[in-house]
Amino acid sequence: MAVVLSLMASGLVLSAAPANAGVKPRPSVVDAEVLTPYQLTNQVKAAEALRADLMKSSAQVAVANTRLERLAAQATTLLANLSAARTAQVAAENDAAAQEAHLVELGLEVEAALNALGQLASDSYIRGGGPLGDIVEIFEALTAPSADKNTDSMATVQYLIDGRARLFERLEDLRADQVVTSARAEAASRQAAVAAKSAAEAKAKLDTVIILQRAALDALQNAQSDQVGRAAGLRGALLRSESKIAREADRRLAQALQGQDFKLLMDSSPNCGQDTANYPNGRFPASALCPLYAAPDEGLPRDNAMAFNAMSRAYEQQAGSPLCVTDAYRTYAEQIVVKLATPELAAIPGTSQHGVGLAVDLCGGVQSFASAAHLWMERNAPLYGWFQPAWADSSGPLPEPWHWEFAS
Numbered sequence: 001m002a003v004v005l006s007l008m009a010s011g012l013v014l015s016a017a018p019a020n021a022g023v024k025p026r027p028s029v030v031d032a033e034v035l036t037p038y039q040l041t042n043q044v045k046a047a048e049a050l051r052a053d054l055m056k057s058s059a060q061v062a063v064a065n066t067r068l069e070r071l072a073a074q075a076t077t078l079l080a081n082l083s084a085a086r087t088a089q090v091a092a093e094n095d096a097a098a099q100e101a102h103l104v105e106l107g108l109e110v111e112a113a114l115n116a117l118g119q120l121a122s123d124s125y126i127r128g129g130g131p132l133g134d135i136v137e138i139f140e141a142l143t144a145p146s147a148d149k150n151t152d153s154m155a156t157v158q159y160l161i162d163g164r165a166r167l168f169e170r171l172e173d174l175r176a177d178q179v180v181t182s183a184r185a186e187a188a189s190r191q192a193a194v195a196a197k198s199a200a201e202a203k204a205k206l207d208t209v210i211i212l213q214r215a216a217l218d219a220l221q222n223a224q225s226d227q228v229g230r231a232a233g234l235r236g237a238l239l240r241s242e243s244k245i246a247r248e249a250d251r252r253l254a255q256a257l258q259g260q261d262f263k264l265l266m267d268s269s270p271n272c273g274q275d276t277a278n279y280p281n282g283r284f285p286a287s288a289l290c291p292l293y294a295a296p297d298e299g300l301p302r303d304n305a306m307a308f309n310a311m312s313r314a315y316e317q318q319a320g321s322p323l324c325v326t327d328a329y330r331t332y333a334e335q336i337v338v339k340l341a342t343p344e345l346a347a348i349p350g351t352s353q354h355g356v357g358l359a360v361d362l363c364g365g366v367q368s369f370a371s372a373a374h375l376w377m378e379r380n381a382p383l384y385g386w387f388q389p390a391w392a393d394s395s396g397p398l399p400e401p402w403h404w405e406f407a408s
Helices: 002-009 037-125 130-142 147-241 244-257 260-271 302-319 332-341 372-384
Strands: 290-292 295-300 324-327 359-363 403-406
Touching: 037 147, 037 244, 147 244, 147 295, 147 324, 290 302, 295 302, 295 324, 302 372, 302 403
Parallel strands: none
Antiparallel strands: 290 295, 324 359, 359 403
8 A cells, every 4th residue: 555655656657547347446537528618719719819820820831832832844844954064065075075075086197297297398308209209200201102001100190199189188187176076065165064064053042942932842841730630639628528618629620630640640650659668557658658649648569559449530520529538558657547436436556557558438429339439439449440349348248438448
């Protein structure tokens, strides 16, 4: 008893959870949560204020998203232009490289032509060939003893004259080609560089704008996420109050949220419940649990929570509000508290189904066998892996309409 009182005094009661099929416990808060008129008014006012904030921030986010989409479209166009510019740049650079290679070839050919001309000069003035040799050939042709001999000699003279002319013409053509090719290569390189630079500058400017816009949008979304988180807690309180006024406030808040609280929960789901080690009953760390939809203070192991959240969302789409939760996972300390409060019903601490995250206790009408909410659970819960154990059924030994378990 001293240990129990010490645990209670130390504030070890953290979150509530459902009962064990063996020794059927009852949730700590099964019936409607009783709020004073003052508390109810404050809850409704808070819900309405959040609803107004959500609608305002949603409009701001919508405007920011529209602007971002417009900028994204511009980015797509600029990126396409940049891609085309880079393609043109590559083609121009390849052309420039080809022209440079051609210039090298022309240089070699010019050098060969110059060498040939140098050889002619050498033959003429050193070895007696070249032009002097041509003169000898011409003299021999003019003094040939026969017509046949004359014809052969003249052909030789014509060949020598044509060959020299071709050599000079080739040299001139090569030099002209060098000038044209060099200018073309320089122009291609300049054009490619200018295109790449302008496209890169345009993209850099757009990237800067989008970074700023993304930062502004993130700030708005973060603010809205904070609002959504607060709204989720309010919805849980409003749902548990069972007041028509509270229910109406929750409905209006749900309309403003437009499922954002569920989306927020799903967005964060990859980061929750990743710790799947086997823990003792009632000793699960926060890393092994995921929050429940519209009841963020309650948690279950990942698969169980995801199945429950999908079921709660489906219920909301039909009934207009999510499932109301009073208890889910229950710590060992909480099991002690429940056992002290209802010793004849509660499971022995450390044996509760709540302590292993396999049970929830529901409100919002589900706690009555005759309600439409309870009938919906009977018909739909099995589709999501949830059921009511036989002992808790209306014909069971300890009827508990609020108690539902997950088939792991």
